[in-house]
Amino acid sequence: MNYLKSLKSRVVGDNSESKIAEILPVSSEPFECKPNECVNGFKESCFSLRSDAAATPLYETAEPSSLHFLVSTGTTDWEHDAFEQKGTILNTFNSKANNLARSSNITIKSNVTNEPLNISDPQSITLNKLDVLILPWFVWIRGITKDNIDEVFTKIKQILQSEKNDDTVKGNQAENLISKLTNVEGLVVTKDPNMSVILLCSHRTRDKKCGITAPIMKKEFDSQLRDLELYRDSGDDRPGGVKVIFVNHVGGHKFAANVLIYNKHGEFVWFARCTPLNVKFILNETVQHHKVFPANVRACSTFNAVKW
Known part of the structure; x- marks a missing residue:
């Protein structure tokens, strides 16, 4: 399926951005920050992708859930x-x-x-x-x-x-x-008092790469959330925070790291091929301003805001 999707995009072009833009605003900010803007260091090799996974258009390789x-x-x-x-x-x-x-x-x-x-x-x-x-x-x-x-x-x-x-x-x-x-x-x-919940696959038994990348991603998310005064752990019920949670297999581990975001404001976004260099964008643009970077979106949807 992904091979056919990739082949089609090379032949007729990929219109994913226009489809996504009909659902959520597209950000003009770069998806990656500079390495020195990350709070924590990491090995880039942990996030290396196979050539097919790096080239496959991502949009509609996953499905939002009701x-x-x-x-x-x-x-x-x-x-x-x-x-x-x-x-x-x-x-x-x-x-x-x-x-x-x-x-x-x-x-x-x-x-x-x-x-x-x-x-x-x-x-x-x-x-x-x-x-x-x-x-x-x-x-x-x-x-x-x-x-x-x-x-x-x-x-x-x-x-x-x-x-x-x-x-x-x-x-x-x-x-x-x-x-x-x-x-x-x-x-x-x-x-639930949080304004956003972010999900990271940490299912090492299912895929070793997820077990490696998830803790690295969470460490960077937590560090930047602390700087923004949005970090919440499981014992912190202050409203308006962001909680980062490990989950089991979500599908598409070859695109790891997968990052699934639910915003109480009314958006769901599933990013893939993520590294710690993308955390700043995700927090600033997607969590706080409800915008996306289309090239890394696997799925997205909107819903009426939950007002608490």
Whole structure:
């Protein structure tokens, strides 16, 4: 597929920029900063690409999701299939998410993350009680178990069916979700206070390069976010920050580093072929000013702002 896409672009030209510009504003700033503008040093060889991966046009090599479930596991690497961990309810959760996607005719993506677990709760430690961040709703559902998981997905499905296939109502859907789940036994439903969430694949077992590049990228993101007073770790609930999270395989690891950004303002952007030299652009232009650099966009979409 990527070979055909690359061949077509050489023959008839690549109109990706015009397509992207219809969705999000295009920045006139360079995607790369100068090496001395990075806070941390890094080896360029860690981000080297095969010739085909470097030449393939990126746009539409990935697909934006209507919903993205992020399940906390407290680790930065996982089994090859991160949802096939025996003795947990991860597989149950993933199956129900896939069923919801089919029955609602939408695209849903599920990932596990390095977000911390409640170490005082044995069910959380064994991943039989799940904490899940739902994007782009920016809503946390904490305490999903085998006893309430059916009700959780039933409520989500009701919301999707009542406002079907309309990505302009994400904010309303989020408010409705909180209202519907507030009284479900065992759940704690809260609003995520961050203005943006950035996802980096750190799945070393699936692809060694992701395991190498993700910590380097996160170190640079965190350093620059501190300088901007936007850094937030898992214990910091101050509103308006930016959280950088490790996730399992997202697809297209040959384009690593992949960087997925959800802005509460109303944008989703999936950049690829990234290095620490791109962090300044991503934070200044995409996170704060909602603009993109088309040549490195794999997917993008907009949605109504979530107003908290």
